[in-house]
Amino acid sequence: MLQAVLLDLADLAGMAELHDLRIIDGGAVKSTQPLPELPNLSWLRLNGTRIVDGDTAPLALLAGKGVRV
Structure with a gap:
């Protein structure tokens, strides 16, 4: 049985x-x-x-900063 x-x-914070x-x-x-902290x-x-x-x-915040979401 596969585990989720x-x-x-x-x-990813240090990347x-x-x-x-x-x-x-x-x-x-x-x-x-954590994603908006990636400069x-x-x-x-x-996807999926x-x-x-x-x-x-946070995704809306990224989009507002010009990140392609």
Whole structure:
């Protein structure tokens, strides 16, 4: 039996040079709250990936900063 994947995007906190993040059919992420703290993020895709806390406000914040969401 396959176990559900739950990703913690806070693990990316030290990746200041991350520009492009694509998680496709990645199961679920705990939260998108850590993403606006990535200073060079310019492209984000979370296709087919559930956001457990349901808060999409960080995605709107990223879009407002010019990140392609």
